[in-house]
Amino acid sequence: MTILNILKYPNPELKQISTPVTDFDSQLDHFIQDLEQTRQHGPAAVGIAAPQVGCFQRIIIIDVSSRKNTHNHGHLILINPEITEWDGYVIGREGCLSVPDYTGNVIRAETIKLQALDPNGQTLEFTMQGFEARALQHELDHLDGLLFIDRLVSRRTDLFQRQPKKSKKSKTSK
């Protein structure tokens, strides 16, 4: 396995939109192993996206299972992930392997429904909330050429953090 080089802002390649994975082969498996090794090598990253290492395909890994009291689905390799529903919003602090020595506040959906494929091309569906949903949204942004610094909100915005909206009706992306 190889530790891959992390692209750092302002590398313009981080703005590139990644393309869906079409070949579920041994090359994909090999890349995923290297991507995971790279995530673990970095400073406590709960997620990583393929474009962060210069591979512009829609592949992400997230794992928030090591955090206390955090709702999670364990270690997830997600290919061509797509959010199908989202609900509520929360402000939270984020940092990024591609933006060293900086953290800032970002608004994310509190709860999301997600469709993706696993490394064998099988369909996966999850409902994620809280920190795991935040991690997913952060990594999904990388696939669309966005960084958390594109979504920063004012430090003063979270004086009184609003509770997530408990609406019965979810917004959908379609």
Added chain:
Amino acid sequence: MATWYMLTVIGQDRIGIVAKITTTLYQQGCNLGEASMLRLGGNFTIMLMVKSEQSMSQIEQGLQTIINELELNLHLTQIDANLHQHHLPNIKITVSGEDHLGIVAQVTSLLADHQVNIVDLESDVAGTENSPIYIMRIDGIAKGDYAKLQQALNKLQSQGIIAKVQAIDTLIG
């Protein structure tokens, strides 16, 4: 050799203070570092790291015309930059209550007693002139559990001060 300075500018808030100060510094060949610029009451305040080959008095002279024109108060201090060493806060404390003497002192003294390092503090006097309220938000670095800090802060409720400690769960992705 270039030296880092902390430039402090205070004046009655008006359009163009930042533009004129930073343009003048740019024209003097100064490189700007991290900054905090905000309106406090009716005043505009600037704390700005400035790197320059010039002496302190040369920078002051260069800014003098703007300072006079905009009726600003200027101060420069030589500093160590220590950039690229951001300390990551792990707790935030939101404080609110009817405005009265000693809120900041009491809250921050408790933080110091509990070994909390404040990395960011901002406060506002809100409400009305007749009934002002004080709102403060602090980001800090706590060692270990902050339950005892919350218990200590709860004692301030008898004085009408509500202080809530929350973890800052920073996501790195």
